[in-house]
Amino acid sequence: xxxxxxxxxxxxxxxxxxxxxxxxxxxxxxxxxxxxxxxxxxxxxxxxxxxxxxxxxxxxxxxxxxxxxxxxxxxxxxxxxxxxxxxxxxxxxxxxxxxxxxxxxxxxxxxxxxxxxxxxxxxxxxxxxxxxxxxxxxxxxxxxxxxxxxxxxxxxxxxxxxxxxxxxxxxxxxxxxxxxxxxxxxxxxxxxxxxxxxxxxxxxxxxxxxxxxxxxxxxxxxxxxxxxxxxxxxxxxxxxxxxxxxxxxxxxxxxxxxxxxxxxxxxxxxxxxxxxxxxxxxxxxxxxxxxxxxxxxxxxxxxxxxxxxxxxxxxxxxxxxxxxxxxxxxxxxxxxxxxxxxxxxxxxxxxxxxxxxxxxxxxxxxxxxxxxxxxxxxxxxxxxxxxxxxxxx
Numbered sequence: 268x269x270x271x272x273x274x275x276x277x278x279x280x281x282x283x284x285x286x287x288x289x290x291x292x293x294x295x296x297x298x299x300x301x302x303x304x305x306x307x308x309x310x311x312x313x314x315x316x317x318x319x320x321x322x323x324x325x326x327x328x329x330x331x332x333x334x335x336x337x338x339x340x341x342x343x344x345x346x347x348x349x350x351x352x353x354x355x356x357x358x359x360x361x362x363x364x365x366x367x368x369x370x371x372x373x374x375x376x377x378x379x380x381x382x383x384x385x386x387x388x389x390x391x392x393x394x395x396x397x398x399x400x401x402x403x404x405x406x407x408x409x410x411x412x413x414x415x416x417x418x419x420x421x422x423x424x425x426x427x428x429x430x431x432x433x434x435x436x437x438x439x440x441x442x443x444x445x446x447x448x449x450x451x452x453x454x455x456x457x458x459x460x461x462x463x464x465x466x467x468x469x470x471x472x473x474x475x476x477x478x479x480x481x482x483x484x485x486x487x488x489x490x491x492x493x494x495x496x497x498x499x500x501x502x503x504x505x506x507x508x509x510x511x512x513x514x515x516x517x518x519x520x521x522x523x524x525x526x527x528x529x530x531x532x533x534x535x536x537x538x539x540x541x542x543x544x545x546x547x548x549x550x551x552x553x554x555x556x557x558x559x560x561x562x563x564x565x566x567x568x569x570x571x572x573x574x575x576x577x578x579x580x581x582x583x584x585x586x587x588x589x590x591x592x593x594x595x596x597x598x599x600x601x602x603x604x605x606x607x608x609x610x611x612x613x614x615x616x617x618x619x620x621x622x623x624x625x626x627x628x629x630x631x632x633x634x635x636x637x638x639x640x641x642x643x644x645x646x647x648x649x650x651x652x653x654x655x656x657x658x659x660x
Contacts, residue, residue, distance in 0.1 A: 268585050270377075270385055270415070276352045279375075279387055279584075282309060282333075289353055293360070294318055295389035296372040298460035298539065298562065300325060309333045313340045313350070315364055317371040321459060344373065345402045363403055365393035370463045370562070376406050383407065386576055388416040389584070390460065392568045394575060407576045410603060414578035417563050418592035433464065436537070436560045437471045439547055443533060443556055444510065446549050451532045453479075455514045457539050460562045465513065475510045520555050527554025539563075566597070573601040 268279045275283075277291045286308045294314035300322075312334065314322070319341050326334045342348055344364035351357050361376040374391035377384055383406055397403045444452060456465070469476050523534035533554040538544040544559040564572075573581065581602055583592040 268415075270387075270413075272384070273352070276356075277350075277358075280389065282306060286310065291350055291352070293375055293387070294322065295375055295387065295391065296460060297321055297325075298390060298457065301458050305329070305331045305333055307333060309338055311338050311340060313342055313348075313360070315344060315362055315371070315373055316341050317364075318373070321371065325458070345400050347378075347402070361402065361406060363391065363397040363400070365391070365463075366396040370460075372460070372562075376403070376411075378406065382412070383409065384412045386411045386414045386578070387584075388414065388564065388569070388572060390417055390563050392463075392562075392564050394568060394571050398575060410577035410579065412578070413580045413582060414573065414576060415582050415584050416569050416572065416598075418569075418583040418594065419563050420561055420565050421569070421592060421595050421598070432560060432565075433467060436558050437468065439556075439558055440468075440472075440511075440535065442549055443535065447531070447533045447554065449531075450554070451530075452511045452535060453514060453518070453526070453532060454511055454535045454537060455516060455518045456537050458515045460539070461537075461560075464560060464562060468511075472511060477512050479512050479514045518555075520553070523555035524553040566595075569598060570601065573598055577603050579603045 268281065269275060270277060270279075275287060275290060277293060279293050280295055282292065282303055282305055283290065284304065284306045286306065288310055290310040292310060292312045294312060295318075297318060305326075319339055322334060322339070325331075342360070342362050344362050347359045347361040349357050350360055356379075359378040361378070363374040363376065365372065370391075370393060372390040372392070374389060374397065375385075375387040377387070386407075391397075440452070440454070444450075465476075517536055518534045526532050526534060531554070533556070535556045535558060537558050537560055539559075539561045541559045541561070545557045547556065547558060579602060581594050581598055583594060
């Protein structure tokens, strides 16, 4: 994803396949990182310590040579830095990190000539921690020109509840444990982005969880994490009460069926995309289940963020797969000046002969259809029209 005003100078949460030495990459989260293609060479990358450590671990395992100490810049949250781009353009960048949610996701504020032009929300959900920081509060005191948010979990009627969704998953896991009483559970999660989910799962099932190969990505980040993990998780030598083992790779139904047949151990795949997930039903014929949970922002989080930062415009983030989302009405109405723009839009519709409701009259002017411009080459997450009218309010 890029910001139209800055062209290709700054890219968020993706790795361009074509190397451009003057380009800057900002990493705000690592969800779906394992699905990205890594090029042979990358420009300067800016991110936080926790994300940098996870990224290094992943690249070491996959033997990616494009990320190293020379091009990976670690930024301290809530301490702004200057990034100098071409044409002597200097931007002030502020990273906002979570202090309560135990999530590694960050939000980025970009200021130019003392004016807050952009906020890139990414997958950041801990709005409260940001609000309690004096630096963040001073930066947003006059609002922001453009707010970029992840709209993947939006619905037009604001019926989605993040807390209900997490509790639903935990109760489903509990139901599976009761139905398969005495069986060990293997929960397979996406590799990154589930820090908060894992912590809450451990609180729901205290001293029942153990890391498998997820350990190197979620442990040893700092002393506070170690203390918190020791309070909720089993250690490596404690097998007596072991009931739930967390894995990072997805299990196939065939693998789960064979495991259940041979050991009566149950497998649960948790998907971050609902389209990949079957409806949940309790059954015991093969010991395999699929559940859905997404760590991306919910309507509640985004409404709170919009009310807090008072944006003039809201844009849906164009993700790695070039998926775009329309801003729902309840977010649109929170923009500064939204009511005036709605009225002007309605006035334009009323004055347009094509938009007159129920009108059977032909337009006075003769309309000559123009040729269609071939735009098929403009694909991927670096589109110049990532801030198109269809994606903006």
